[in-house]
Amino acid sequence: xxxxxxxxxxxxxxxxPAAPVVASGDKAVMAIEIEATMRTREMMDTHPAQVSLxxxxxxxxxxxxxxxSQACTACADACLSEEMVSELRTxxxxxxxxxxxxxxxxxxxxxxxxxxxxxxxxxxxxCSQVCRSCGDECRRHAEAHDHCRIGAExxxxxxxxxxxxxxxxx
Amino acid sequence: xxxxxxxxxxxxxxxxPAAPVVASGDKAVMAIEIEATMRTREMMDTHPAQVSLxxxxxxxxxxxxxxxSQACTACADACLSEEMVSELRTxxxxxxxxxxxxxxxxxxxxxxxxxxxxxxxxxxxxCSQVCRSCGDECRRHAEAHDHCRIGAExxxxxxxxxxxxxxxxx
Amino acid sequence: xxxxxxxxxxxxxxxxPAAPVVASGDKAVMAIEIEATMRTREMMDTHPAQVSLxxxxxxxxxxxxxxxSQACTACADACLSEEMVSELRTxxxxxxxxxxxxxxxxxxxxxxxxxxxxxxxxxxxxCSQVCRSCGDECRRHAEAHDHCRIGAExxxxxxxxxxxxxxxxx
Amino acid sequence: xxxxxxxxxxxxxxxxPAAPVVASGDKAVMAIEIEATMRTREMMDTHPAQVSLxxxxxxxxxxxxxxxSQACTACADACLSEEMVSELRTxxxxxxxxxxxxxxxxxxxxxxxxxxxxxxxxxxxxCSQVCRSCGDECRRHAEAHDHCRIGAExxxxxxxxxxxxxxxxx
Numbered sequence: 001x002x003x004x005x006x007x008x009x010x011x012x013x014x015x016x017p018a019a020p021v022v023a024s025g026d027k028a029v030m031a032i033e034i035e036a037t038m039r040t041r042e043m044m045d046t047h048p049a050q051v052s053l054x055x056x057x058x059x060x061x062x063x064x065x066x067x068x069s070q071a072c073t074a075c076a077d078a079c080l081s082e083e084m085v086s087e088l089r090t091x092x093x094x095x096x097x098x099x100x101x102x103x104x105x106x107x108x109x110x111x112x113x114x115x116x117x118x119x120x121x122x123x124x125x126x127c128s129q130v131c132r133s134c135g136d137e138c139r140r141h142a143e144a145h146d147h148c149r150i151g152a153e154x155x156x157x158x159x160x161x162x163x164x165x166x167x168x169x170x
Numbered sequence: 171x172x173x174x175x176x177x178x179x180x181x182x183x184x185x186x187p188a189a190p191v192v193a194s195g196d197k198a199v200m201a202i203e204i205e206a207t208m209r210t211r212e213m214m215d216t217h218p219a220q221v222s223l224x225x226x227x228x229x230x231x232x233x234x235x236x237x238x239s240q241a242c243t244a245c246a247d248a249c250l251s252e253e254m255v256s257e258l259r260t261x262x263x264x265x266x267x268x269x270x271x272x273x274x275x276x277x278x279x280x281x282x283x284x285x286x287x288x289x290x291x292x293x294x295x296x297c298s299q300v301c302r303s304c305g306d307e308c309r310r311h312a313e314a315h316d317h318c319r320i321g322a323e324x325x326x327x328x329x330x331x332x333x334x335x336x337x338x339x340x
Numbered sequence: 341x342x343x344x345x346x347x348x349x350x351x352x353x354x355x356x357p358a359a360p361v362v363a364s365g366d367k368a369v370m371a372i373e374i375e376a377t378m379r380t381r382e383m384m385d386t387h388p389a390q391v392s393l394x395x396x397x398x399x400x401x402x403x404x405x406x407x408x409s410q411a412c413t414a415c416a417d418a419c420l421s422e423e424m425v426s427e428l429r430t431x432x433x434x435x436x437x438x439x440x441x442x443x444x445x446x447x448x449x450x451x452x453x454x455x456x457x458x459x460x461x462x463x464x465x466x467c468s469q470v471c472r473s474c475g476d477e478c479r480r481h482a483e484a485h486d487h488c489r490i491g492a493e494x495x496x497x498x499x500x501x502x503x504x505x506x507x508x509x510x
Numbered sequence: 511x512x513x514x515x516x517x518x519x520x521x522x523x524x525x526x527p528a529a530p531v532v533a534s535g536d537k538a539v540m541a542i543e544i545e546a547t548m549r550t551r552e553m554m555d556t557h558p559a560q561v562s563l564x565x566x567x568x569x570x571x572x573x574x575x576x577x578x579s580q581a582c583t584a585c586a587d588a589c590l591s592e593e594m595v596s597e598l599r600t601x602x603x604x605x606x607x608x609x610x611x612x613x614x615x616x617x618x619x620x621x622x623x624x625x626x627x628x629x630x631x632x633x634x635x636x637c638s639q640v641c642r643s644c645g646d647e648c649r650r651h652a653e654a655h656d657h658c659r660i661g662a663e664x665x666x667x668x669x670x671x672x673x674x675x676x677x678x679x680x
Contacts, residue, residue, distance in 0.1 A: 362582075363657075370554060377547075377548055377573045377574065377576075377661070377678075378547060378548070378576075378577050378580065379577060379579045379580075379581045379584075379660050379664055380580055380581075380584065381543040381661050383581060383585065383588065383657055383661075384578075386588065386655070386656035386657040386660060387584070387587070387591065387657060388587045388591045388592055388657075389588075389591040401601040402580070403547040404547060406547070406548075406576060406580050407548050407549060410548065410549075410550060410553075410576050410616065410620065411549045411550075411553060411585075411640045413556070413617050413620045413621075414549075414550065414553035414557070414620045415553065417557070417620060417621045417622060418553065418556065418557045418558060418559075421557065421558045421622075422558055423558075428542065439617075443613070446580065447583050447609075450533055450583045450586045450587060451583075451664075452587060460643035485556070485558075486552075486556035487553055487556040487557060490549050490552050490553055490556060491553075493549070494549055497547075497589070510587070
């Protein structure tokens, strides 16, 4: 994982952090390559349709949903590997629900049907309920299991992004 | 979570959150905190099970698969919005296939069944075929449509990560 | 497709309709093979957990959701193949949304989290909105395209089953 | 939609809706109307595109994949509810893999990309491996758990349909 600090002069079309030029003082001295995984914002920017919602907010919400879906899928499997799996049944179940609902919500939002306020609002509200339930359950095991702590963070970040988008729609 | 501190001079089209302008030497720049969305590597690191494969490689592959799945979902919708949609039917269809197959492969790899070499190899090979087909088709429209150019990049990055993992399994 | 009437003496464990014995009068004269696809109700019946909701209603809803998800996936592809695809963009988009949301809702209900009334209610309500929107759009093209007529039926059946379950929860 | 009129003498464990008893000759039997949920074959028949593969075989395979995906999702949850969950970890994991891979394969086949022989063959082969692994594991628990017996049946039926389609492609 990356932990460096650097000065970047991005080029047009770059999706940070991609091939930044690191400068020391007033001139570039080296370039380092970092892989940009998600391209959601770039996709939003190049979508030909008119988008009624803020594209940056929409992209951040989709990324948070996708990240939460993946984190919950991984947390479910990690819980399943714990010795005390029998005490983690509810956490596994909620992780699987949250993974499915967040994944479907991300796909829906990626289709720019976000303009259909009622439909999007209803799905975001349902998704928020699952994220809160799953996050609360993960938090109960955060002390004992790091993967549950990370899962709880992913759920919280996802719920926050979703609620920000909800506020923009309503 | 992964935090990077950038001092950047943003250009139009960069997908970075807005941030306050601060001084750095003699330049006006922006200092921003970027929170990495995906937590895949952290999840891998906190998984209690023994993992036969390199966790970093596994995490990078999962992230590439998830990013490709999302990019293809978005590209399919962008293609659907283009005036010449009738010329993009194959691209839309392949985008949807690639989104589904990459998404399922990411979930499978997240379950650490990666140790089951034959099963994982077969799915990664099938996924690689879809990524190549989808990437080739997207590339044919990359000049005309930026979202197809980005989609092609996502497919290429995903195929490369998958092949690296395949090499590690075989 | 099948339209025959016959007399069946099922064997223990059969999920109708599977390999029935057709009898004429008081003795078996022929056996015909029909494929039993969904096993949802059997799975519900053999689930060890206590289920707060009626298992038959739950199973019928899951089957309607799964069938709607599949029908919408197929309708989207059929629309994409139509000469007038440009007039079917909204239908394709709604079909894809409906396929994703119904699929995720079916998985959620299959996890017997149905006992969590609030969460299930919110997702069923969101799902109902997508089914209605998709069904209405499909209906607009039902005269011109049989696959849209069938898609509209699938959405209606799914919405009805979901609302029946909603009534049982509330 | 598919309607069949059965005159049946049900046994415990049959998954049929309750129905009024009526007389047929000298036997007490039940007359029931079963509404087929899936509309896959109808969708195939109304798809405007030329399909290189037999539509009936394609529809049966898609239905078997969808049914297997649903059965495995339900079996994973049922296993998770069993007292001896710790002995069912592998079964749960394989159920979840099988559910995801079969679901994605069903969507891919629904898109009539079946004409792309290499891509479809590779995905069907990967899917067959997961179905066999999952079916074998479920079978090991079939005596102890009916849901595993049903899951094993669903995997076997899915693998058989997939192999029949594979033979038609190759």
